[in-house]
Amino acid sequence: MDPGLPKLDRIDLRILVHLQKNARVTNVELADAVGLSASPCLVRVKRLEKAGYITGYGADIQLRKLGDTTSIFTEVTLADHRMQDFVRFENAIRAVDEVLECHLVSGGYDYMLKFVTRSIQHYQEIIEELLARNIGIEKYFSYVVIKSVFVKRHYPLEKFFET
Numbered sequence: 001m002d003p004g005l006p007k008l009d010r011i012d013l014r015i016l017v018h019l020q021k022n023a024r025v026t027n028v029e030l031a032d033a034v035g036l037s038a039s040p041c042l043v044r045v046k047r048l049e050k051a052g053y054i055t056g057y058g059a060d061i062q063l064r065k066l067g068d069t070t071s072i073f074t075e076v077t078l079a080d081h082r083m084q085d086f087v088r089f090e091n092a093i094r095a096v097d098e099v100l101e102c103h104l105v106s107g108g109y110d111y112m113l114k115f116v117t118r119s120i121q122h123y124q125e126i127i128e129e130l131l132a133r134n135i136g137i138e139k140y141f142s143y144v145v146i147k148s149v150f151v152k153r154h155y156p157l158e159k160f161f162e163t
Contacts, residue, residue: 005051011036013157015044016053020154023057060153063116071116071145072123075109079138086110092135098126109141120144 008016014034018025025033031041048054063069078085086104093102093113101114117123123142131137 005053006047008053008161012044012048012053013161015041015048017154017157019045019054019057020157068119069116070119070123071114071148072120073143073145074113074115074127075141075143076111076113076137077109077139078111078136080136081110085136089136092130092133096126096130098123 011034015030018030018033027042027045028038030045031038034041036044045054076089078089089111090102093099093111098115098117099113100116101112103112104110105112115123115126117126127140127142
């Protein structure tokens with residue numbers, strides 16, 4: 001934990017738990033859920049926002065209702081492993097809108113990417129364009145998602161952090 005950040009107590013964690021599950025909750029409802037009155041609850045939320053614990057609020061979009069999409073996880077191995085090779089790859093991949101996640105991992109490859117595309121053909125066009133740009137990709141393996149059994153959109157904060 002960053003020593004410059006304010007220390008969180010159990011009420012702060014409860015606020016984060018509730019907000020990540022329902023960011024549209026009113027301050028009064030949130031205060032009631034965490035056992036505070038409205039004013040101190042709002043002060044805590046603002047403090048959590050200012051400290052960067054809360055980085056934004058958004059809507060979960062149900063893509064299936066909009067149309068068909070394809071999710072693909074991709075293992076990427078870089079040809080070289082100097083600092084500038086990682087920086088070049090990460091800068092290039094960050095600009096690809098269809099890449100929703102990029103993780104530097106340990107093991108038999110360097111990165112795990114999550115793509116969401118219109119189709120397999122769309123994914124292949126993106127990969128071919130990335131290979132043509134020579135951003136350091138030596139090899140890649142693709143795993144097409146057949147079915148997402150579940151996707152959790154919140155962290156079990158109470159199990160990660162004790163106060």
